[in-house]
Amino acid sequence: MKKIAIFVDVQNIYYTTRDAYGRQFNYRKLWQQISAQGEITAATAYATQRNDDKQIKFHDALKHIGFTLKLKPYIQRSDGSAKGDWDVGITIDVMETAKDVDTVILLSGDGDFDLLLKKIRNDYSVCAEVYGVRALTARSLIDAASIYHPIGDGLLL
Secondary structure (H helix, E strand, C coil): CCEEEEEEEHHHHHHHHHHHHCCCECHHHHHHHHHCCCEEEEEEEEEEECCCHHHHHHHHHHHHHCCEEEEEECEECCCCCEECCCHHHHHHHHHHHHCCCCEEEEECCCHHHHHHHHHHHHHHCCEEEEEECHHHCCHHHHHHCCEEEECCHHHEC
16 A cells, blocks of 8 residues: 655645635545545644634644644744744655655645655655645646646635
8 A cells, every 4th residue: 555645834725725716725635535545654734823713723623634733833023924934844854754655745835845856756766746726836846746736626615
């Protein structure tokens, strides 16, 4: 049975599905689709923590589905911008996990991950799949993936 690891850039998926479709991503449907393809040996969702009730319920739902949740505090800067970037954490976890699985699935549209996917494909001969909103996914990330899955109606609430 194929071993699969899933890594979710939660903020990226939240904002891209909201901006492109005005809808939320269906993590339960994603889990069902991927688990039909093999054994999910690792599934991590990376998010910011604001401690409001709606977000706590969402985090609990992710855990109930089967995701391990990694949280960083939400930091509001004095200029109004926010910080909560998980790129380095995701990269480290993917590098540590890729050697033990057949497929790495990344949910993000962030082009910063293109080098990571190229590296794990070359070094570990894994299949590197990406799920992202087509209009908001970096071309370099699509090109670096073994398989690109555009997020559409089937994976939205």
